[in-house]
Amino acid sequence: MAGTQVMRKVKVEGGYLNFSSAHFITYSGKCERLHGHNYGVLVEVEGELGSDGLVFDFTILKKRTKEICQQLDHRFLLPVRNPHLELTRSSDGWEVRFRERRYVFPHSDVVELPIENSTSELLAQYICEKLCQVLEEYPTAGLRSIMVGVEEAPTQMAFYRQELHL
Numbered sequence: 001m002a003g004t005q006v007m008r009k010v011k012v013e014g015g016y017l018n019f020s021s022a023h024f025i026t027y028s029g030k031c032e033r034l035h036g037h038n039y040g041v042l043v044e045v046e047g048e049l050g051s052d053g054l055v056f057d058f059t060i061l062k063k064r065t066k067e068i069c070q071q072l073d074h075r076f077l078l079p080v081r082n083p084h085l086e087l088t089r090s091s092d093g094w095e096v097r098f099r100e101r102r103y104v105f106p107h108s109d110v111v112e113l114p115i116e117n118s119t120s121e122l123l124a125q126y127i128c129e130k131l132c133q134v135l136e137e138y139p140t141a142g143l144r145s146i147m148v149g150v151e152e153a154p155t156q157m158a159f160y161r162q163e164l165h166l
């Protein structure tokens with residue numbers, strides 16, 4: 001029908017799209033205690049149908065998202081841009097201070113993230129931006145947007161959506 005715009009979407013979630021990590025966030029002048037989550041990740045890609053009948057291949061989307069999850073798995077999520085933490089990098093690890101509290105993490109246990117806080121919102125943005133870089137390896141001219149959701153717990157999830165090819 002003339003004037004009708006068709007929007008298609010593919011989504012991958014669940015299964016092995018997860019990571020288990022330690023973190024704490026700072027907010028309202030406080031800093032949480034160190035704790036962990038079994039995070040779940042979902043990715044939605046919107047776009048036009050390609051000549052082969054796919055918007056984007058599920059298999060590639062899952063595989064490349066999983067690779068990003070694996071980089072975060074079993075690590076401490078260190079938000080290196082957090083203005084409320086005193087961070088010192090040395091040859092044997094990271095020292096993290098918040099007021100009287102002090103943590104020391106060996107490099108092997110840390111993933112350094114270029115974000116201000118390890119909230120689900122900013123983790124979703126980080127994963128989305130990493131995924132966009134990776135997807136440049138594939139034909140993506142028909143894609144219109146990508147959204148990543150990060151679930152901290154079954155009752156709470158944050159999303160980040162980015163328009164593509166504007």
Ligand SMILES: Nc1nc2c(c(=O)[nH]1)N=C([C@H](O)[C@H](O)COP(=O)(O)OP(=O)(O)OP(=O)(O)O)CN2
Nearest residue numbers: 024025032035037118119120121122152153156158
């Ligand atoms: N919008 C957001 N709010 C909160 C985030 C977040 O990432 N985005 N994160 C947290 C904390 O990291 C915290 O780990 C989760 O808080 P909360 O659910 O309150 O803590 P519990 O796991 O103990 O929850 P219970 O359901 O009470 O067991 C806070 N807010």
